[in-house]
Amino acid sequence: MSATSGAAQHPRARRIPALVAAAALAAPALLAPTATVPTAAAAAAAEIVVSAGPVVFVDDGDTATVTLTVQTADDTALAEPVKVDWRTGSGTATADADYAASSGTLAFAAGTPSGAERSLKIPTRESDAGETAETVPLSLESRDAQVSGKPTVVVRAHDLPYLDARLSTDKRVADLVSRMTLAEKVGQMTQAERGSVTGDPAVITELGLGSVLSGGGSTPAENTPGGWADAIDGFQTQALATRLQIPLIYGVDSVHGHGNLDGATILPHNIGLGATRDPLLVARAERMVATETRATGIPWTFAPCVCVVRDDRWGRTYESFGEHPALATVLGTSAVLGFQGKRLDSSRSVLATAKHFVADGDTAYGTGEGEYTIDQGITEQSRDHVEAVDLPPYMAAVAAGVGSVMPSFSSIDWTDDGLGNPVKMHANKALLTGWLKDDQGFDGFVISDWQGIHQIPPFAGDSPTTEQIGTGVNAGIDMFMEPSQFERFHTRLVAAVQDGEVSEKRINDAVSRILAAKFELGLFEEPFADRSHADQIGSAEHRAIARKAVAKSQVLLKNDGGALPLDSGESVYVAGRNADDLGNQAGGWTGTWQGFSGEVTEGTTILEGIRAAADDVTFSEDASAPTGGADVGVVVVGETPYAEGFGDVGGPEWAWDPADGGVSREEKSMSLQPGDVEVVEKVCAEIETCVVLVVSGRPQVLTEQLGSIDALVASWLPGTEGAGVADVLFGERRFTGRLPVSWPRSADDPVVNVGDQDYDPLFPFGWGLTTGGRTPHLDEHRTQLQDAVLDPVNGVPPAASEAIATSDVALLEGRKGLAHRLLVDARSGLE
Structure with missing residues (x-):
């Protein structure tokens, strides 16, 4: 994921410090007062707050319990009684038919300790037929205290096919989509940033948002496992207050561990994991990361990056497993399997994201966006080159069942038809829909990068424009990461469909993909954080896995x-x-x-x-x-x-x-x-x-x-x-x-990759001396060759470099016989 929509503006840099100050959603302090206090009692009442949570869920036919909490400013007991008048209001539920319309007064007696709770009851009526969720808002008034909160009773949806976990995912998706309005569908395609909704969490309900993310450095006020889970559960509560109760999917960049979380276990970045050449270790390490991430209420990571880095001057080099597609393919697939496990609904699994599709590691120096020299730039290559170098890791990730794919900020300019017509990947229908979805059969969903469609020309000051949105949706993007402009995106996409610029068929396809992931993750059955593995975050066992990865890297x-x-x-x-x-x-x-x-x-x-x-x-x-x-x-x-x-x-x-x-x-x-x-x-x-x-x-x-x-x-x-x-x-x-990458001889000639015609690095791809212990037969040949050719001042001669690098590639491709012959022949040539 990226944090900016271009080098000229750095929204995360300016926005995150302010956003991080927001508190957890369920906290009463976040809820606006709903009643004024008469002047005569203002001084005393201002010192007392009666609060209620925003949403109370109840099953059809059961009685809802709404809890009020009294709090004094100095945390002392009440000196005088506090009375709160309450009554049911007009929501989507029908009075008497769906619930018992009622009102009353709830009292806190003098001497009641600060923090005490009192409850009121709202009976609901049982229905024989399946229904979507219905709401009963409550109004609270008091002359004796400030009242914080606008509680709403939500009678859960029930007895509808999409709620039946015994049905197949396809059947559940089809039933749910058939019940959705256009606005609800677009809501599912919209992703907002945590800081943009914390101050007004009800916007999640109002727009029916499908997703919220935390960008790099965006954390709840309490940056602990419990603080994360509480905050995300608060967001989820708002999502479940909608009529269809479609759960939110929360995403984060756990690119080498849950990096936003204090105390999380942090792995070597991918470049180090690439050096391990150990697929099983990578899978185990990412399984650990998935466990730590899911324990905080997050079921989705924007990882792994399966890019193939071809120019180490790129600022994301360390996010790549290496310079050769064979290495990125093997370890990228292992990472996907580690993140997702055998079942996505496991408390140790998260949905993975293969990124950044495609060729973001293959952009030309000097073509970068804005002031960037290479990042978000242009890949100037032939179709054959991209097919051979950049696409293989995605082909393998799709085969491994990766749940989501993120397109790159970069562009592709095919040399086959002459340079000069680059296409942004966020607008590249031929690759996003044609190659990825149609040719490869990718059945997950495509999530845009951070305001990724804002870079689609023509540019405008009020991005995302309707044209940019339409281009992105029609290209094949299913969910849109719109950190702060999510409301504008929602409004304009609805209008684009109504105006015929985007077909509802395309919308249905996008929404179906998103909903399928939510069903597979088990979010409809268990929408709230499973905290059972929170004690493993930063544990000795997890740190031992990371320590082993460090040693092997x-x-x-x-x-x-x-x-x-x-x-x-x-x-x-x-x-x-x-x-x-x-x-x-x-x-x-x-x-x-x-x-x-x-x-x-x-x-x-x-x-x-x-x-x-x-x-x-x-x-x-x-x-x-x-x-x-x-x-x-x-x-x-x-x-x-x-x-x-x-x-x-x-x-x-x-x-x-x-x-x-x-x-x-x-x-x-x-x-x-x-x-x-x-x-x-x-x-x-x-x-x-x-x-x-x-x-x-x-x-x-x-x-x-x-x-x-x-x-x-x-x-x-x-x-x-x-x-x-x-x-x-x-x-x-x-x-x-x-x-995992070739080590150049000179900073003036930094671009050197295995397979180059004049391959002459200081140390080649695959180079690595060993110490101690028993050496496998193939490694023994490599060791003998390395010992024979290493010049303590000048590094490795070109002929030996090529043999070492190509033998390592052969080994990654599963061709051990070829790897052996290349090493033996090179060793013989020195005698």
Whole structure:
């Protein structure tokens, strides 16, 4: 997902701090007073509030219980009695036929403690026939207190086919769609942002919204598992106050863990998971993420990103599993299966989203949207290239049953018919409907990116325009992420259908897809948060899974003289700005959209992991402390957090995060920052054995420093479990990771991919030295070849690079025999 509709405007950056301040929906303080207090009693009454929740559900024929709560300003007992007059009003239910019209007075006696509750009863009449939900609003008045809340009794829908869980999903969907008005259908296609509806949650009921999301950094006031569940249940209550009681589906970017939630377990970003080459581990890790996400009331994640990154200058490089479609296909499929499990209605499953369809990792540098240099840009490739490189992960994801797909902000400009006619993916009917839905048989739904249709030309100041909406719907988008403009979207799409610009057949198709997902998720049966696994969020078991993923993601690029693994008895001098910074090692999409340095959440830094493993550790971030007496130096350098757009090399710098104090972040580069270079050169010059760890979302060029480095490790963005890095440094686990992208020799020539005609990286795709333990037969050939060809100063020669990379591709494609022959032939050629 993206946070902006273009580089020129950054709505999430400006909006989120204000939105985060909103409280949980069910809190009485959010409900507007409905009665005034006479002047004579104003002073006393202003100190007392009687509140009621917004919605009370009752089954047909049962009695509804409406609870009122009294609260004093100083939390003391009532000095005087408080009386509240109540009466039933006119809603969609029919008095006497559906419920007993009634009124009365409810009293809180003097001496009643603050926080006490009293209840009133509303009997309903049982009906023999199936009915949609009906409402009975209540009015509350008091001369003795302020009254907060407009409670409504909702008599649940009952005895209708779509409510029967014994029927097939197709039958339930068909029955429900047949009962829906056009406005209700459009409501299901509309998604709003949490902060935009928190202040007025009734808008969910009024528009019949189908979905709400939390953008990066958008959290309820209480950022705890219970706080999330309470807030989302409040939204769900509003959705269920509609006549058809279609539940809401809540979505979030759990791209490497539930990153918005304090204390969640944060995995390595996808680039690190790509280095593990372990599909089973990826599936298990995403299963863990699904469990933590669903426990907060969220059944849908905007992940995994199955893009194939072809230019590491892209700010979303770390969201990719790697540069080759075989790797993105294998691990992307594993991620989908991990998220969704065997049953979507499980309390450990979430609906997955394959994104960003298609070729967002294949855009040309210099074509980016606005100030971005590459993000949201243009893919200038042939159809054959896109079919071979960019589409395979989506084909596999669809085959694995992925529930939703998100189109990219980017455009495609086919070279087959000449450049100059790019089409935005949000408007690309040939790919969204033709290839994805018709050719591949995708039966899930397509969710737009953040205000994605706003970029469809022609542009206008009041986006989304009717034309943009019509183009997006007709192209094949089913649900629209309209964080703040959801009301405008709803109004204009209804009008577009009425004016014949969009057919109701297309609307019915979109709504059917969305409803099918909700039925499969079990939301009609269990719409509210299942909190049974909340105690597993950030648990030791979950952190152990992430720690293993961290260890397996570490790629040993160089290891002269067996510098690694280290001995726990050695004196270790640790330096570098990324050694003891949880935010830097977690990266973007952690805490906030762009992430930030420092204490972003709970976890273990790399330094803390080293200190737990070694007896004698000295830390000096800038290497200013004396190095004398140290047996080994460990320098942890790399990048600071960023996300899409602002992570583009040469792009704009983020400057709006409160954590940054209004100061722009550092310029993004494929090379180490000057300060990092200074620390590396100082430590490696003064300590006999020098180990360098690069914590980054993409390769960082340090070719000039390579000769002075004894051991070089690509640590990627490991997340919250920095101890996993220490595990391989000290030999508790073996180094087994392999490069998911080619490591360039020069920042001036950064685009290098396996299969290139003149393939000559510093370290090739698939490169990764190993340490200790038993080596499988195929890995033994790779190890022998790597040991033979690695030049400690100049990296890997081109011929060997090609053999190592192509053999790794063959292995990913399941062709072990070919992989073996390529390695053996390359080894023989050196003799």
